[in-house]
Amino acid sequence: MEVEIKELLADLQSLDQSLPDPSLHASLHKIQSRVEHLAKLAKAEPVRRSKVQDMSTEVVDSNPYSRLMALQRMGIVENYERIRDFSIAIVGVGGVGSVAAEMLTRCGIGRLLLYDYDKVELANMNRLFFRPDQVGMTKTDAAVETLSDINPDVVLESYTLNITTVEGFETFMSSLKNKSFRPSKQGSGVDLVLSCVDNYEARMAVNQACNELSQTWLESGVSEDAVSGHIQLLIPGETACFACAPPLVVASGVDERTLKREGVCAASLPTTMGVIAGLLVQNTLKFLLGFGQVSPYLGYNSLKDFFPTMQMKPNPQCSNVACLTRQEEYALAKPARDAAAKAKLEAELPSTEEGPLHDDNEWNISVVDDSEPEGLDTRSSDALPEGLTHELPTADAFQKLPTEAPVTDNDDLEDLRKQLEAINSA
Amino acid sequence: MEVEIKELLADLQSLDQSLPDPSLHASLHKIQSRVEHLAKLAKAEPVRRSKVQDMSTEVVDSNPYSRLMALQRMGIVENYERIRDFSIAIVGVGGVGSVAAEMLTRCGIGRLLLYDYDKVELANMNRLFFRPDQVGMTKTDAAVETLSDINPDVVLESYTLNITTVEGFETFMSSLKNKSFRPSKQGSGVDLVLSCVDNYEARMAVNQACNELSQTWLESGVSEDAVSGHIQLLIPGETACFACAPPLVVASGVDERTLKREGVCAASLPTTMGVIAGLLVQNTLKFLLGFGQVSPYLGYNSLKDFFPTMQMKPNPQCSNVACLTRQEEYALAKPARDAAAKAKLEAELPSTEEGPLHDDNEWNISVVDDSEPEGLDTRSSDALPEGLTHELPTADAFQKLPTEAPVTDNDDLEDLRKQLEAINSA
Numbered sequence: 001m002e003v004e005i006k007e008l009l010a011d012l013q014s015l016d017q018s019l020p021d022p023s024l025h026a027s028l029h030k031i032q033s034r035v036e037h038l039a040k041l042a043k044a045e046p047v048r049r050s051k052v053q054d055m056s057t058e059v060v061d062s063n064p065y066s067r068l069m070a071l072q073r074m075g076i077v078e079n080y081e082r083i084r085d086f087s088i089a090i091v092g093v094g095g096v097g098s099v100a101a102e103m104l105t106r107c108g109i110g111r112l113l114l115y116d117y118d119k120v121e122l123a124n125m126n127r128l129f130f131r132p133d134q135v136g137m138t139k140t141d142a143a144v145e146t147l148s149d150i151n152p153d154v155v156l157e158s159y160t161l162n163i164t165t166v167e168g169f170e171t172f173m174s175s176l177k178n179k180s181f182r183p184s185k186q187g188s189g190v191d192l193v194l195s196c197v198d199n200y201e202a203r204m205a206v207n208q209a210c211n212e213l214s215q216t217w218l219e220s221g222v223s224e225d226a227v228s229g230h231i232q233l234l235i236p237g238e239t240a241c242f243a244c245a246p247p248l249v250v251a252s253g254v255d256e257r258t259l260k261r262e263g264v265c266a267a268s269l270p271t272t273m274g275v276i277a278g279l280l281v282q283n284t285l286k287f288l289l290g291f292g293q294v295s296p297y298l299g300y301n302s303l304k305d306f307f308p309t310m311q312m313k314p315n316p317q318c319s320n321v322a323c324l325t326r327q328e329e330y331a332l333a334k335p336a337r338d339a340a341a342k343a344k345l346e347a348e349l350p351s352t353e354e355g356p357l358h359d360d361n362e363w364n365i366s367v368v369d370d371s372e373p374e375g376l377d378t379r380s381s382d383a384l385p386e387g388l389t390h391e392l393p394t395a396d397a398f399q400k401l402p403t404e405a406p407v408t409d410n411d412d413l414e415d416l417r418k419q420l421e422a423i424n425s426a
Numbered sequence: 427m428e429v430e431i432k433e434l435l436a437d438l439q440s441l442d443q444s445l446p447d448p449s450l451h452a453s454l455h456k457i458q459s460r461v462e463h464l465a466k467l468a469k470a471e472p473v474r475r476s477k478v479q480d481m482s483t484e485v486v487d488s489n490p491y492s493r494l495m496a497l498q499r500m501g502i503v504e505n506y507e508r509i510r511d512f513s514i515a516i517v518g519v520g521g522v523g524s525v526a527a528e529m530l531t532r533c534g535i536g537r538l539l540l541y542d543y544d545k546v547e548l549a550n551m552n553r554l555f556f557r558p559d560q561v562g563m564t565k566t567d568a569a570v571e572t573l574s575d576i577n578p579d580v581v582l583e584s585y586t587l588n589i590t591t592v593e594g595f596e597t598f599m600s601s602l603k604n605k606s607f608r609p610s611k612q613g614s615g616v617d618l619v620l621s622c623v624d625n626y627e628a629r630m631a632v633n634q635a636c637n638e639l640s641q642t643w644l645e646s647g648v649s650e651d652a653v654s655g656h657i658q659l660l661i662p663g664e665t666a667c668f669a670c671a672p673p674l675v676v677a678s679g680v681d682e683r684t685l686k687r688e689g690v691c692a693a694s695l696p697t698t699m700g701v702i703a704g705l706l707v708q709n710t711l712k713f714l715l716g717f718g719q720v721s722p723y724l725g726y727n728s729l730k731d732f733f734p735t736m737q738m739k740p741n742p743q744c745s746n747v748a749c750l751t752r753q754e755e756y757a758l759a760k761p762a763r764d765a766a767a768k769a770k771l772e773a774e775l776p777s778t779e780e781g782p783l784h785d786d787n788e789w790n791i792s793v794v795d796d797s798e799p800e801g802l803d804t805r806s807s808d809a810l811p812e813g814l815t816h817e818l819p820t821a822d823a824f825q826k827l828p829t830e831a832p833v834t835d836n837d838d839l840e841d842l843r844k845q846l847e848a849i850n851s852a
Contacts, residue, residue: 001467008460015453020446027441034434038464041427049548049558059691061547067652068552070693074651099554103696106552121487122475126494126532128525128554131575132475149557225500226493227718265485267496270529271708278701282728285697292653292729302708303718307733 005039051152055081055108064151065108077289084153086288087111087181087190091163091172091206093139094118095127095268096220096229097196099277100284102129104154105147107285111155111181112147113190115172116140117162127270155181163205173209192284193217196277198266200247207242210234211322214329216287220280222273223249224266229276230299231283232312237326239296240312243319248297248310248388272302299388308388431465477578481507481534490577491534503715510579512714513537513607513616517589517598517632519565520544521553521694522646522655523622525703526710528555530580531573533711537581537607538573539616541598542566543588553696581607589631599635618710619643622703624692626673633668636660637748640755642713646706648699649675650692655702656725657709658738663752665722666738669745674723674736674814698728725814734814 012032019025049064057069071077088109090097093116101112116139120130134142140158147156159175161168179189193215195206203219210217214236222229230249234241279298286292299308314327438458445451475490483495497503514535516523519542527538542565546556560568566584573582585601587594605615619641621632629645636643640662648655656675660667705724712718725734740753 001464004460004464004467008457008464011453011457011460015450015457018447018450018453021444024441024444027437027444031434031437031441034430034437035461038427038430038434041430049551049561061549064548064551064558066549066691067694070691071652071695073691074693076651076653076693099700102554103700106554106696108552122490123487123492125475125490125576126534128528128532132490133575135475149559150551225502226497227502265492265496265499267500267502268493269497269708269711270532271704271711274525274529274700275704275708278697278704279731282695282697282701283731285695286729293731295731298731303712305705305709305719305721305724305733305735307731309731 002039005035008035009039048149048152055084068107077291080289082289083108083285084110085182086192087113088284089113089115089176089190089193091115091193091195092197092202093143094196094198095124095129095270095273096222096277096280097194098127098129098139098143099274100194100196100220100281101143101147102150103277103281104284105151107281108151109154111157113157113159113175114140114143115159115161115163116143117160117168127268127273163209164201169205169209172205173212176209176213176215188213188215190215191288194280194284195219196280198222203242203247207234207320208322211236211241211320211326214326218280218283218287220276221247221249222268222276226267226269226272227302228300229272229302230297231276231280231295232297233283233287233294236323237314237328237330240314241318241320241323241326243323244315245312248299248312272300275300275302310388428465431461434461435465474575474578481510494533503717506715508715509534509711510536511608512618513539514710515539515541515602515616515619517541517619517621518623518628519569520622520624521550521555521696521699522648522703522706523620524553524555524565524569525700526620526622526646526707527569527573528576529703529707530710531577533707534577535580537583539601540566540569540582540584541587541589542569543586543594553694553699589635590627595631595635598631599638602635602639602641614639614641616641618713620706620710621645622706624648629668629673633660633746634748637662637667637746637752640752644706644709644713646702647673647675648694648702652693652695652698653728654726655698656723657702657706657721658723659709659713659720662749663740663754663756666740667744667746667749667752669749670741671738674725674738698726701726701728736814 009032012028012035016025016028016032019028052064055065055069056063057066057072059066059070065080069080071080086109088104088111090101090104090112093101093114097114097116101114104112118139120134120137120139120142122132122135124130125132129146130139130142131146134145137145138160140160144156144158147154157175159171161171163169163172176188176190176193179185181189185191193206193210195203195217197203197206198221206217206219209215216233216235219232219234219242220230228249232248233239279295279300283294283298287294295309296311297309299306301308314323314330316324316327318324318327435458438454438461442451442454442458445454478490481491481495482489483492483498485492485496491506494509495506497506512535514530514537516527516530516538519527519540523540523542527540530538544565546560546563546565546568548558548561550556551558555572556565556568557572560571563571564586566586570582570584573580583601585597587597589595589598602614602616602619605611607615611617619632619636621629621643623629623632624647632643632645635641642659642661645658645660645668646656654675658674659665705721705726709720709724713720721735722737723735725732727734740749740756742750742753744750744753
């Protein structure tokens with residue numbers, strides 16, 4: 001529209017120069033000023049809220065953070081405004097990832113990194129977030145458009161790429177390492193990675209990146225029959241990684257890789273995906289802001305409204321070498337953890353707490369102590385709690401299935417990449 | 427912008443009539459046609475998807491229902507397209523109600539009735555759905571704007587009113603009774619009422635309406651510390667009504683009526699409200715489409731990811747007269763139910779089912795049989811399951827608290843209305 005108005009103004013200008021009668025100039029100038037006014041109207045951005053410097057606790061209708069800062073007065077969160085320091089990476093901006101991104105944006109998260117390579121389709125309209133007028137846009141572009149309108153305070157970085165390709169994985173890794181948002185941060189440049197992808201290969205790529213970076217992440221998934229889902233916390237070296245045991249799902253599942261085949265279409269519901277996104281981001285907030293207990297694994301069976309939980313220890317025979325390295329580091333740090341836990345326990349006596357938490361565990365994540373014999377061994381299906389089942393055979397067995405390529409130990413990233421690419425091109 | 431362009435065209439017209447030189451007319455006509463083109467551009471609607479005649483199972487990117495119709499092939503739902511026959515009333519279009527409305531709209535529900543009297547504020551931006559550019563609009567108008575863009579197939583009716591006023595309650599009742607959408611429907615004109623309000627008085631008004639109409643409803647709530655919530659199924663005569671027992675909540679709660687006082691502000695989180703909306707609409711879908719089990723009561727304690735459940739029988743001493751009438755009707759129908767259940771059981775033998783369901787219970791809702799002695803009596807707090815507590819004293823005791831007005835038995839609607847108004851004006 002801007003171009004059309006510019007052309008119109010040029011025409012009016014040339015007409016002005018050809019007018020003989022001075023009285024007509026006045027009429028024409030009035031017309032010109034009307035068109036200039038139109039130009040302003042056309043340019044006018046839709047109403048947007050301005051950025052805010054600090055999160056105010058003031059209880060007024062115009063304060064977008066009043067109901068969040070109220071968490072402090074309610075005694076739930078000690079310092080809500082810390083949320084602005086945190087960076088979250090969301091891999092997969094589909095039915096779960098997009099809603100998770102919107103929730104974090106509305107909560108005022110500091111920085112969001114979004115990864116997806118897909119485009120918005122009308123077939124996505126049965127899930128929350130994307131709108132019909134965004135059909136054809138990349139999901140990352142559409143998400144940035146919507147999220148920046150909702151909350152201009154959030155720093156949004158979007159990566160339109162496939163993390164299971166060599167190039168995509170490299171960009172993924174370097175984006176996670178980038179610490180320019182908070183240079184003083186320990187470890188990687190993000191505080192948590194949320195996996196919201198819909199296939200095994202992408203989860204294995206997230207797993208590989210997080211094991212290499214010693215990066216804690218939350219995995220999420222929804223079954224292809226749309227009526228169950230889960231979230232799972234993965235702390236490299238401390239809990240099972242995604243390759244330590246076959247993935248746990250709530251319902252018995254069809255092989256995920258069939259879903260993308262022509263004519264086969266997974267079911268999905270905005271309800272199941274909204275619940276999983278809500279549970280995922282609620283646990284993210286608990287993890288970041290240090291309240292409540294972060295769930296190690298939480299399932300959702302929507303047919304029965306049943307929510308199975310469990311904990312998973314790492315597998316000392318895990319095929320992922322980076323996982324084994326993290327396990328060694330974690331074992332080496334055990335004496336220090338025990339001493340710190342003992343000191344903490346003594347300092348807190350008399351206490352009604354049931355047992356020592358890990359001292360370096362500032363987020364109150366309870367994971368079974370590695371010395372406990374009753375920790376669940378998820379590698380045998382007999383040990384699974386009610387309502388949970390393995391989705392696939394073990395990672396090793398799985399990798400033998402789809403490819404004819406010789407299977408090697410995953411002893412370095414290159415091998416993994418080759419296997420992923422063979423699976424993708426199969 | 428339309429007005430401005432019209433004025434501009436009028437000015438051009440009058441200039442045209444004053445031009446002396448015919449050669450100038452050509453220039454002016456070019457300008458006029460440019461402005462007419464502008465007018466068309468300004469009028470152009472944003473891209474919207476068109477209505478669809480039937481829900482297709484076709485697996486193409488352009489089919490907005492493909493992932494929902496896939497529920498049939500997955501064996502979850504027998505006939506998904508039935509959803510277009512159903513009408514749902516959502517009372518309260520706030521943090522839970524707006525998301526519930528969006529989920530149902532994306533699922534392709536036949537008709538949505540929305541009730542709210544509030545306006546969108548920036549302080550609502552920490553919950554999903556409303557956008558900053560909608561600040562100042564009524565929530566009903568803003569919701570209709572967004573929902574009709576998302577899915578033009580849904581029939582939307584919005585009621586900008588307060589159901590706790592006499593006038594508002596009357597309009598509420600008559601809108602529920604209206605059967606023009608599906609004249610053949612038994613009972614009221616809606617299939618389910620979802621209560622998504624944030625105060626006791628509004629819940630009591632929904633309760634009164636549903637008891638009078640013998641209308642099944644689902645109640646929802648989120649605690650004022652933002653970290654817990656619940657949903658509850660209420661079938662007049664068969665389960666406890668909202669006045670049968672003090673409201674059950676997950677966390678220990680502050681008196682809800684303090685929330686709206688000046689300077690006092692409840693906390694809220696998009697996560698908790700998204701989870702509750704998801705559980706609410708998931709149970710709505712199970713109820714409407716006849717799959718899975720509808721939960722009689724489901725709590726959500728987000729600090730522990732704990733989900734308490736329970737069942738509540740009606741109180742034979744309930745203060746709500748309409749509830750007592752429904753209880754009598756339900757008791758009178760018991761022999762017929764028992765006979766039907768026995769016939770069904772015999773027809774199904776040999777069967778592995780654990781016990782007879784009510785035969786008239788086409789939605790598979792399991793409610794404890796009224797002859798069972800082990801049914802939970804929720805009127806004594808000793809009987810409550812772990813994690814649940816009463817939010818308020820009994821309805822009668824509650825109503826004695828806030829008003830100085832003489833308390834009478836709720837023996838008719840007029841009395842209830844007077845009491846509600848006294849509370850509202852207090």
